[in-house]
Amino acid sequence: MPNDVEEEAPENTIEIEEIPLVTNDALRVVDNGDPSTQNDEVETEDVTVSLRTLYLAQLLSTWGDQCSIYTTALAFTYIFSETWLPGVLFTLMGQLTNFLLGSTVGSWVDRSPRLSGPHKSSPITTISPTLVIRASLIGQNSAVVAVSIFQYLLFQYRDTFPPWHEWHFSLTYVGLLIAGCTSALFSMSRDIAVSRDWLVVVAQDRNTLTSANAVMKRINLVSKVAAPVGISVLLEYVGASQTVLILAAWNAISVIPEYLLLSIVYDREPKLAERQVDEKKKRQNPIVSLYQGWKTYSKQLVLGSSISYILLFMNGATPGSLTNSYLRFRGVDVLAIGIFQGIGAVVGLGATFATPSSIRRFGLAKTALAGIWLQHLLVLIAILSFWAQSLCREGQSVCLDATIYSFQLFIVLSRLGLWSFDICHVQIMQEGVDKENIGVVSGVEYSLTNLAFTVILAAGTVFNEPSTYIYVLGISYAAILTAGIVHTLWFYHKSKEALTERC
Template sequence: MVLEKSFKGKAKWLMYLNHFIVGWDDNIWWFALGLFLVEITPQNLQFTASYGLVSGIAVLLFGTVVGDWVDRTSRLTVARVSVLVQNSALIVCCIILYLVMEFKAFIASLAPNEGLLKTCYAFIIIIAILSNLTNMARKTAIERDWIVEICGQDRDMLANLSATMRRISLVTMVICPIVTGQILSRTSHSTGALVVAGWNFFTIFLEYFLLWKIYQEVPQLRREKVREERHTTNTIDLMQGVDVVMEFQDIEKQDKSLGSSDKKVDDNNDSDDVNKMAPSSKREIEKRQKYTFITSLCASFITLRRGWIIFKNYNVCFAGLSLASLYLTVLGFHSITIGFAYTQGLSEDLIGGLLAAAACTGIIGTFIYPRVRKKCGLERTGLYALAAEVASLTLCVVSIFCPGSPFDPLYYSRKGNDDIVLPTTESYQTSSIALLNDSMLSSKINVTTDDGTTAMVTDRSLPVVSSYVSISLLMSGIIGARIGLWMADLTITQLFLESVDVTERGIVAGVQNAINQLMDMLKYAIVLLLPVPEVFGYLVIISYSFICLGWILFAVYVKKTRGYVFPCFKPPQTS
């Protein structure tokens, strides 16, 4: 009761306020970055897809390393570093984007073959990926560790806290695209980049202060991370010769345990203390130094392998694979689906409204989740949530065969790749407009006309479609599926929070993020192979298949955990 009352006070609202600001930052950047990338390369999808692929590879290789660093570092240090590095990286990235958008022609002329411009593109991708990795570290620390320590053993409190934080994220997902869209439409994309940079500069100090206050308000966050005995032996065996530090202490306690009784100790005294240690203590220090050297030499591969071994030895790994399967889908509101919706005649305002509606249905899911979990349990909640998502997305599969659908199963057999052109409009006559141009939410775009000249087109008309039945069913299915999606996400997240040891939360979360990014990366690769609206139906079918696979994998987890999937198949108990 004391723990719950203390959290219901000042710390709870500080946590919610911090999560709102972080969600605002993330959603502004998510919405604006897609438009910025379109603005600087309006010819095709290559730059956007390249960013998605490289980002996925980076998280796949280094996501586990980031999670392992979170495990090995004091909580306050992780919060400090992640806030400072992420926001600083976004500021630098926005400044480079501003320079490229404002002075693109001049930068391209400074070096042969547009060398400097391509270098700027590379820096944009690298810095954005650095921001993503540090943001992942912060989310792992706060959402996989801090809230668990705050809630203690109260699972109901953990479920309500997780649902509320997810609800806050979805609220920002509703508001941010509207606000950001207004800024970009009333000014320009280059000005918008400066606005995003200025906002991130301001929030550095605010986020830093809020996390520090939460850390001070909650004593549980300042205690040691100690591995439970039930995992110690098993984990060492799984390491296969790579030693692991069994205890992680905060900075304050490290100073107390490593310092001598005298407050003023010089380097010579430190050496004497080491020499006086028992042989076992010396070997322990040597092992830790050896581990640090090996990790720094090839950290990503060693930690990724070690993290996967730890991850797969938890029963909840099948639930994690289920969640990862939901990432290989175009049936969500991102640049790919938004671009396709635009080619089907939906306006920017209408697409923004549909995105807000999807976020609202997701919020409904966060309200439903705690009640269903309390009544049915986590496992059945996950089964019902994924089944609801599959049922809703069935409309998307039906949509590709309805009036107005551009789906042509034999498209590539009828036309060679060199003959493929995208639909055009009367006011938008071009000979080389790719799908990315149709996915732009900006009202300005560079167009190459038939005579080879380049012009800036504004207020362009929407493509003409014969019927809106297909796109209406597609959008309805996507919006309705958000209820089940977010309920499933919250369910699987809580399963990890309850099952994973305190000293392995970071590395397990890193493996999960890496698998998620692998599936997301595969999605971008498939889109590059099937980039035109006439074959978008294949993307829908592939996406739907992986959502169904996610339900099957979660059912496997339930079967391994409970021995049965549904109560009607429960084996009879023997007396």
């Protein structure tokens, strides 16, 4: 009997299939979808937070830079009412310093850790005595404070002309020049490190990088417009000397939140620490570094685009000091000049919104090509409008006014093409230059843009009368046309190779 039961038992036994436990994590997957999608969303949110933090740091930096540039230039006119030589020398010394030491600064950026050595989550050990961001922030802000203090001391010599024969004045002015050159160099290193390096790492993908470049340019443009307004209010109500001291205090204080913001970005993005610093790389003197930097720069596949970008700095047909001086000579009202300056700012901001969409639809290289030729076309129309003044008969004020305002209008509209190309070129450099050389290549490019800008300033100094302003426009047009031709040749022969078939 027991044997019978044992034989029949298997037939009557109900086999229960083991059911796996459903954990809370599994429930969350059921409720919220694919966990890989969740991870992507978290990563996207992290990138967004890091970028916004970087944008805020950029706003603090560009606001301080633009306030400093505008205040320093105007303060000289308050101190010496009959000459602009001290201000011109200050600007030229900064340009010359950047030209001579640009590749050295870029090389320093390449061989240094991004912030303060190894990241807490990175296994890579990167030790270097030079720390780009920390040194750049402290160096630049300290130099701006020194510029403000020296300039404040110069107010005791307030007169029509500077007393060059007095040794204490000369010593103060030399100190001002040294501080200004130091500020220019550290500003360059900070800009290279953040816009050409950090931004690429934080953005992670191409579309995000395109949008980030546009936002960074938008911040720069807003600062260029808003900072002069704020400084003008201070100059009006507290005076020039007190404004200089306020600027010094701002730069002394703002370095703290700016550094903290960049530290937050660094801590949130472990990839920022993934840079191997070659400690065996020989530290060269500035002359050798200049030669090696130019040699490296000349071998880049993005060379054609970079040369085009540099040539655009040799442009006096802009809503700047040269054009404004001519318009004032022609009797154009200050209010009208200000209105067109405002239109130029709006057009520039429009480019920062339109360019990312164009890049996504037509590609990076094609959008850059369209931008540079759009600028050429609008500047050409502006110059033709300028030339049309000669066709107006004497006493035809309506004809003269129409040509002048047409000239102004197309000058400001040309900013659409300029800033579109600018945004594209920044990304071309970010994608087309290997990360080991991005600093030195960018440094050489910065050097040459300073040289190009100095050339057009020199042209404006030589052709300084209304009747000769047409020569400044001729040089500007030749530079823009050459830039368009060079970039077109690069587009057809090198762009695909430089951008790894991504354009």
